Amino acid sequence: MSRETRLAARTEGAEGSEIRIMFERAQAYDGDLVRLEIGEPDFDTPAHVVDGAAEAARNGDTHYTSTYGVQRLREAIAERIARENGVPVEADDVLVTVGAIEALTVGLLSVAGPGDEVVVLTPGFANYTAQVELTGAEPVQVPLPAATGFDLDHELVADHVTGDTAAVILCRPTNPTGRVYDESDVRELARVAADHDAYVVADEVYEKLTYEGTRRSVAAIADDPEWVLSVNSFSKSYAMTGWRLGWLAGSTEVIEAAQVLRQATTLCPSSVSQAAGLAALDGPSDPFSEMVDTYEERREYALERIREWPEVECVRPEGAFYLFLDVTAFERPVMDLALHLLEEYGVSTTPGTAFGAGGEGFLRLSYAIDIDRLGTGLDRIERAIETELR
Numbered sequence: 001m002s003r004e005t006r007l008a009a010r011t012e013g014a015e016g017s018e019i020r021i022m023f024e025r026a027q028a029y030d031g032d033l034v035r036l037e038i039g040e041p042d043f044d045t046p047a048h049v050v051d052g053a054a055e056a057a058r059n060g061d062t063h064y065t066s067t068y069g070v071q072r073l074r075e076a077i078a079e080r081i082a083r084e085n086g087v088p089v090e091a092d093d094v095l096v097t098v099g100a101i102e103a104l105t106v107g108l109l110s111v112a113g114p115g116d117e118v119v120v121l122t123p124g125f126a127n128y129t130a131q132v133e134l135t136g137a138e139p140v141q142v143p144l145p146a147a148t149g150f151d152l153d154h155e156l157v158a159d160h161v162t163g164d165t166a167a168v169i170l171c172r173p174t175n176p177t178g179r180v181y182d183e184s185d186v187r188e189l190a191r192v193a194a195d196h197d198a199y200v201v202a203d204e205v206y207e208k209l210t211y212e213g214t215r216r217s218v219a220a221i222a223d224d225p226e227w228v229l230s231v232n233s234f235s236k237s238y239a240m241t242g243w244r245l246g247w248l249a250g251s252t253e254v255i256e257a258a259q260v261l262r263q264a265t266t267l268c269p270s271s272v273s274q275a276a277g278l279a280a281l282d283g284p285s286d287p288f289s290e291m292v293d294t295y296e297e298r299r300e301y302a303l304e305r306i307r308e309w310p311e312v313e314c315v316r317p318e319g320a321f322y323l324f325l326d327v328t329a330f331e332r333p334v335m336d337l338a339l340h341l342l343e344e345y346g347v348s349t350t351p352g353t354a355f356g357a358g359g360e361g362f363l364r365l366s367y368a369i370d371i372d373r374l375g376t377g378l379d380r381i382e383r384a385i386e387t388e389l390r
């Protein structure tokens with residue numbers, strides 16, 4: 001006897017991100033595959049961080065923590081934000097989260113709901129739209145112009161901010177383009193949002209991976225920081241993706257609301273991961289700055305190689321660890337192209353459409369990979385261009 005599965009309406013049409021589709025295809029690949037689709041550091045978490053977590057676990061630090069996160073970690077994060085970002089934040093303004101993903105989810109759930117709109121820039125991180133939909137608010141996708149390398153056109157975005165807007169999500173440095181938007185554009189957009197009583201949800205997970213442009217956070221740039229919710233995490237900057245640790249910083253009222261909501265979802269981040277986070281903030285920073293230097297070296301190498309491909313354009317990424325290649329000249333839907341490169345040439349990339357409609361015609365390559373393997377991956381794409389794409 002068969003019966004229809006009962007599923008909630010919100011699951012209808014929920015396909016999951018194309019990033020995950022490529023990830024699964026790459027995982028299942030049988031052979032020598034160069035993984036340029038991955039959006040995470042190839043470095044292992046530095047030893048002093050692992051030691052901090054292991055010691056905590058051995059000492060019995062294996063229980064639930066406060067739903068706000070461990071107080072010492074909240075204080076260390078607040079100190080870091082005040083010192084490095086120039087934003088006067090107190091521990092009470094910080095919620096320790098399960099990665100930036102949870103900070104985005106509970107942050108958005110706290111400020112947006114049915115009847116509201118949330119402005120999402122495209123191309124942009126795929127999860128934003130799904131997270132907005134979870135809140136019941138309407139995602140309003142604003143395509144940034146490819147002609148300017150997807151620069152932040154604050155007037156264009158401001159045209160979509162209305163009395164219904166609860167938030168504008170702004171990622172800086174940006175995934176997938178690597179752009180570090182000019183402070184003046186950020187300030188203008190934040191001003192328009194505040195004028196409409198809307199938050200800027202500033203996703204700054206790539207903040208430490210800024211090679212050009214300024215590293216000041218949106219809350220420091222904005223004239224009205226009360227209307228900024230800062231999202232950050234240990235994942236990219238500290239090579240700690242699997243520890244699932246991040247934070248949400250903002251007004252005490254929003255943090256309080258988010259803390260209540262998270263009681264129904266994750267309760268608290270892992271105690272052991274929080275010990276790792278403390279070790280990362282308290283310990284030496286050299287291993288992390290060495291990683292940034294390495295990414296920068298790979299960025300230069302990859303850009304030099306891509307410059308040799310006349311059909312392909314690439315805006316110089318100023319941050320993060322991605323290259324967003326304009327492959328419109330090949331006149332193929334980019335999902336097909338990405339799958340073809342994977343199956344026939346042994347190199348996996350992410351189709352630009354994974355970042356919203358604004359990404360058609362683009363492929364994202366990650367340079368969070370050893371430089372020799374990066375070279376092999378680029379050789380394979382070059383061979384595809386020479387043998388059949390051009």
Ligand SMILES: Cc1ncc(COP(=O)(O)O)c(C=O)c1O
Pocket residue numbers: 039098099100101102125171175203205232233234235236241245246
């Ligand atoms: C822009 C952006 N925000 C958030 C995340 C998620 O970060 P976390 O691992 O801290 O949840 C990612 C991961 O790829 C990302 O690219």
